[in-house]
Amino acid sequence: MALYSREDDVAIIAVNNPPMNALSHHVRKDLIKFLKVAEADENVTAIVLCGDGRTFPVGADIKEFHKSVSALGPTIIDIVHALEKSSKPTVAAIHGSALGGGLELALGCHYRIAMSTSKVGLPEVKLGILPGAGGTQRLPRVIGLDNAMKWIAYGHHHPAGVGASLGLIDRIVAKGGDIRRSAILFARSMVGKGLGQRRLSNVSVPDASKVEELMAKHLKEVGLRTRGALAPVVCLQVIKSSALLSYKDGLESERQGMMTLLASSESKAQIYSFFSERQVSKWNAPGIANHATAKPMQVRSIAVVGLGTMGRGIAISSLKAGKKTYVVELNSKALAAGVKYIRGYIETMKKRAQISEEQAAAMQSAIIPVSSYNGIANVDLVIEAVFENMKIKKEIFGKLDKVCKPSTILASNTSTLDIDEIASATKRPEKVAGMHFFAPAHIMLLLENIYGRKSSAETIATIMDIGKQMKKITVLVGNCVGFVGNRMYGYYTTESVFILEEAAYPEQVDKVLTDYGFAMGRFQVGDLSGNDIGYKIRTGLGITHKQQPAGTPERKRGVLRYCPLGDFLVEKGRLGLKVGKGWYKYEGSRTPIPDPEVRKIIDEYRTRHHIVPRDISSEEVLQRMLYPLINEGFKILEEGIAANPWDIDMIYQYGYAWPRHTGGPMYYAFTIGLPQVLKVIEEHWKAAGASEPHWQPSTMLTWLVENHGNPDISQWMPLMQKHKSKT
Numbered sequence: 001m002a003l004y005s006r007e008d009d010v011a012i013i014a015v016n017n018p019p020m021n022a023l024s025h026h027v028r029k030d031l032i033k034f035l036k037v038a039e040a041d042e043n044v045t046a047i048v049l050c051g052d053g054r055t056f057p058v059g060a061d062i063k064e065f066h067k068s069v070s071a072l073g074p075t076i077i078d079i080v081h082a083l084e085k086s087s088k089p090t091v092a093a094i095h096g097s098a099l100g101g102g103l104e105l106a107l108g109c110h111y112r113i114a115m116s117t118s119k120v121g122l123p124e125v126k127l128g129i130l131p132g133a134g135g136t137q138r139l140p141r142v143i144g145l146d147n148a149m150k151w152i153a154y155g156h157h158h159p160a161g162v163g164a165s166l167g168l169i170d171r172i173v174a175k176g177g178d179i180r181r182s183a184i185l186f187a188r189s190m191v192g193k194g195l196g197q198r199r200l201s202n203v204s205v206p207d208a209s210k211v212e213e214l215m216a217k218h219l220k221e222v223g224l225r226t227r228g229a230l231a232p233v234v235c236l237q238v239i240k241s242s243a244l245l246s247y248k249d250g251l252e253s254e255r256q257g258m259m260t261l262l263a264s265s266e267s268k269a270q271i272y273s274f275f276s277e278r279q280v281s282k283w284n285a286p287g288i289a290n291h292a293t294a295k296p297m298q299v300r301s302i303a304v305v306g307l308g309t310m311g312r313g314i315a316i317s318s319l320k321a322g323k324k325t326y327v328v329e330l331n332s333k334a335l336a337a338g339v340k341y342i343r344g345y346i347e348t349m350k351k352r353a354q355i356s357e358e359q360a361a362a363m364q365s366a367i368i369p370v371s372s373y374n375g376i377a378n379v380d381l382v383i384e385a386v387f388e389n390m391k392i393k394k395e396i397f398g399k400l401d402k403v404c405k406p407s408t409i410l411a412s413n414t415s416t417l418d419i420d421e422i423a424s425a426t427k428r429p430e431k432v433a434g435m436h437f438f439a440p441a442h443i444m445l446l447l448e449n450i451y452g453r454k455s456s457a458e459t460i461a462t463i464m465d466i467g468k469q470m471k472k473i474t475v476l477v478g479n480c481v482g483f484v485g486n487r488m489y490g491y492y493t494t495e496s497v498f499i500l501e502e503a504a505y506p507e508q509v510d511k512v513l514t515d516y517g518f519a520m521g522r523f524q525v526g527d528l529s530g531n532d533i534g535y536k537i538r539t540g541l542g543i544t545h546k547q548q549p550a551g552t553p554e555r556k557r558g559v560l561r562y563c564p565l566g567d568f569l570v571e572k573g574r575l576g577l578k579v580g581k582g583w584y585k586y587e588g589s590r591t592p593i594p595d596p597e598v599r600k601i602i603d604e605y606r607t608r609h610h611i612v613p614r615d616i617s618s619e620e621v622l623q624r625m626l627y628p629l630i631n632e633g634f635k636i637l638e639e640g641i642a643a644n645p646w647d648i649d650m651i652y653q654y655g656y657a658w659p660r661h662t663g664g665p666m667y668y669a670f671t672i673g674l675p676q677v678l679k680v681i682e683e684h685w686k687a688a689g690a691s692e693p694h695w696q697p698s699t700m701l702t703w704l705v706e707n708h709g710n711p712d713i714s715q716w717m718p719l720m721q722k723h724k725s726k727t
């Protein structure tokens with residue numbers, strides 16, 4: 001709802017719809033009603049619009065989207081027009097954030113004043129839509145086309161001070177000031193000043209003459225930064241109309257753009273992503289605990305064991321979260337190098353104004369270098385980040401168990417290994433868990449937390465809470481080889497080399513993936529992270545080309561199909577970007593260049609095995625790259641390793657750069673339709689049989705299709721649970 005009050009001659013309309021003052025239908029009805037009251041009251045000379053509680057409205061109510069109530073009048077645009085048309089000065093008093101429809105209301109007001117700490121922006125593009133209440137037409141009229149294109153096509157939130165420097169905010173109220181009081185005084189001072197040019201629909205776009213040049217520039221940029229997404233492009237096209245058409249016709253173009261986007265699968269995927277991102281914090285470890293019942297332990301200090309690339313990043317994340325951070329290396333040289341890197345990184349963040357001087361000083365003084373495990377006996381949490389080797393990890397956990405106080409939680413940053421086996425090296429398996437960070441750990445937003453068979457509710461709640469304090473998208477999963485992310489990714493890479501074998505070169509496969517929306521294709525990613533990583537894993541499994549006894553068929557490992565092309569590359573020293581050659585060659589830059597040498601390796605291999613390369617469609621490449629991964633996702637759900645499909649999708653968006661506008665692998669499967677996905681998987685399974693187990697259809701996927709067709713993604717787990725409880 002909204003509240004109406006009077007301060008002498010100034011009417012105050014305050015939106016009151018906790019937690020974020022979203023502009024739900026009941027709020028919109030109140031706003032129109034109170035604007036009419038204020039307009040009609042001859043004792044009112046000016047009107048202040050504000051938000052109660054945490055913030056100014058942050059936009060339309062996203063929960064209403066794709067429901068008929070979102071279209072029910074009065075719409076936000078009706079309110080914008082009522083604010084602008086008012087014969088009395090209307091002033092938006094902004095605290096917290098004025099975003100989306102919230103900022104559009106503020107643009108309808110004749111004046112805007114804001115707390116210096118507040119943020120403004122039109123982030124609709126991140127929901128796969130556009131500002132649909134006049135924002136595409138009004139913002140360019142205030143801050144110019146160039147800025148408006150940037151603001152709207154990327155959807156960032158901007159400090160109010162930046163808004164003031166562009167003319168969007170008329171007055172800034174310093175921190176600690178009273179925004180509502182300031183707005184009342186400001187509104188009163190504007191009475192009788194004339195509103196003509198304050199009504200933005202009367203104003204023209206200042207840099208309209210540069211429209212074509214600016215369009216070309218921004219279209220190119222969004223093409224690179226948000227590859228494959230429709231919304232940024234439609235946003236730009238609609239903003240363009242503000243320079244070419246009248247306000248009224250521009251609004252019509254905005255309406256049409258909105259309808260196109262609302263009807264797209266992209267907006268549904270983005271809205272799903274918005275809520276999924278928030279949903280993962282409501283974690284559940286079935287049979288052990290959930291977010292609502294379990295209490296975290298207070299963690300004041302964290303020790304990071306191992307200061308390689310991962311350990312350094314984890315230590316920086318710990319310091320950023322305000323923890324006293326013990327950094328541990330038994331070798332003094334390695335310790336000094338790690339500490340030097342961490343200290344240097346903090347100084348760089350300070351120089352770039354990413355942190356304040358005080359924060360930097362606090363982080364520096366919170367680093368405690370240690371060269372023996374005895375030095376971390378009293379820490380609350382240890383995160384081990386040494387080499388990915390079970391024997392070494394078990395040795396370390398055994399030692400930590402002996403020296404650390406009984407309450408210390410011991411976590412491993414393993415990316416694949418069995419947490420229960422690691423826990424078995426200790427006498428406190430209930431205090432052992434996995435915290436799988438993604439490299440570089442201080443930058444990547446994903447944290448995949450793993451609970452073991454014996455992890456306690458408190459241990460799980462604590463690692464989830466630490467993830468939140470580190471400002472990570474923290475997803476809880478169960479224990480299995482590779483957990484969720486890497487277990488699924490394994491089949492993506494397996495199938496990719498089968499495609500090379502049969503039909504395509506790396507650049508052709510990668511192009512299909514980048515056209516789909518990935519920033520990089522699978523082979524470019526391999527080169528970037530190092531092809532030796534996968535080689536080491538295959539060596540651990542004893543399956544590389546070199547490890548096979550003479551006479552072993554090159555394309556088989558036992559009954560399983562195998563393709564050694566990745567082994568050949570590494571054995572020829574093509575480790576990737578770091579050595580200037582891998583699946584591609586690199587000539588002094590990070591740009592991948594298709595390499596005739598790689599083609600030769602593939603061609604010779606094909607000839608040796610009498611493989612005649614065939615034409616392959618982009619559709620087939622995409623299906624073969626993505627469907628095995630999706631199939632494995634269903635197996636993961638079926639086994640209870642992930643509690644919900646959106647947990648998997650958030651892991652893929654934040655850990656593997658899955659394009660947000662398609663929602664993630666599981667949401668994408670829903671968009672395609674589960675029956676269609678299953679059909680393709682079954683065809684491959686029929687053709688490949690037991691030699692390619694990644695095509696064996698998941699029981700859950702099959703059951704869902706046979707019994708429910710393509711049920712809504714929110715219903716997958718409830719349907720399965722109901723089914724299991726009956727059987």
Ligand SMILES: CCCCCCCCCCCCC[C@H](O)CC(=O)SCCNC(=O)CCNC(=O)[C@H](O)C(C)(C)COP(=O)(O)OP(=O)(O)OC[C@H]1O[C@@H](n2cnc3c(N)ncnc32)[C@H](O)[C@@H]1OP(=O)(O)O
Pocket residue numbers: 019020022058059060061062063065066067068070071075076077097099100101102104123124127130131132133135262275278279
């Ligand atoms: C069927 C066809 C119909 C056709 C007709 C359609 C006509 C449509 C006309 C439309 C007019 C368009 C108007 C406008 O242009 C569109 C919009 O405004 S879209 C919304 C734009 N705003 C945003 O995207 C902001 C979203 N929010 C945030 O980014 C963040 O919440 C925040 C504001 C930065 C704060 O972050 P935090 O402090 O971290 O808090 P949380 O994010 O955890 O949020 C707390 C809580 O609030 C819920 N929430 C937040 N914003 C909204 C919202 N806009 N609507 C609904 N709910 C919201 C959030 O989900 C959390 O909920 P919880 O998880 O606690 O349940």
